[in-house]
Amino acid sequence: MDNQNISDLIETYLKQILERNEKIEIRRAEMADQFHCVPSQINYVIKTRFTIPKGYVVESKRGGGGYIRIIKIKLSNDTDILSEMENLVGDRVSQDDAFAIIQQLYENEVLSKREGNLILSVLSKQILQMDLIYDEEQLRARLLQAFLERLGYEEAE
């Protein structure tokens, strides 16, 4: 409930702003000051919470007048979304990224909540990390690709 760590606080703060704005531009040192943490923690937050599968693009510039810019990606029609996600998945995908992708599909109403949960139930580490005989991330990618392809058919009908 409120055993929030600093990274979560920073994440929440930024996402709050991004709900009202297409993008946000920050100065790393300032952020770090504001949240009483070291600058590299800002990088950590960005790297773990503002990834492309989660729907964000990040640009930055060093030197005088440097900045970090976080942009919320807006996806267009369902077909585009699906093929975009297929690209993201590729032939290996982590649990985090897979979950983020399903979340995106849900938010864009490509999937119902129930469908999303069904898919997720099978992509979890717990299920796929069985024996070390096969590559977990590769298998997850194969399954997720199959789901995405199927959703593409649905779309076409």
Next chain:
Amino acid sequence: MDNQNISDLIETYLKQILERNEKIEIRRAEMADQFHCVPSQINYVIKTRFTIPKGYVVESKRGGGGYIRIIKIKLSNDTDILSEMENLVGDRVSQDDAFAIIQQLYENEVLSKREGNLILSVLSKQILQMDLIYDEEQLRARLLQAFLERLGYEEAE
């Protein structure tokens, strides 16, 4: 009810809170302190008393700001047919049998057509029979079991 073992006390304590709340979030070490036991006993209690058939799902996170979250769920009305199917699946299942099982669930209105097709898309020989390194039927069973378990409940409102 008042067997004085610690595990029962912890269970009672948590369930008392869950009667008033949809979910509860604890810190394992804190709980352990509070009940004067070792941290892993909390895991034991959760594993034996907060299972899905008993109406709970558990999520957790490690590291700084870590937590264990217990969520009350609503069990579906179809648990009978679902557990029957789980028995049928066992730990290995052929494509044909898996398809027949999904068909059954569809006919019994446990699944929509779309949900059934989504599930099937991932249980096919084509998808699972990739490398011959692992046992295809075993993997299929694992995936199908995960689906069946997930179909057994919904999040309460």
Next chain:
DNA sequence: GCTCATTGACTATCTTTGACCTTCATTATA
């Protein structure tokens, strides 16, 4: 003797921190 409960050593995962590196703009200097 069985089953369930308790413990603790070891493991896995996530966060925080800091030392060191790279890039860019501005200013000083030959």
Next chain:
DNA sequence: TATAATGAAGGTCAAAGATAGTCAATGAGC
């Protein structure tokens, strides 16, 4: 004016810290 020095950002990475998970040995109560 071209270039070198300086300072001001942001980037990387690995170690240390903070939690939770697993598992097998041991204990307690039928």
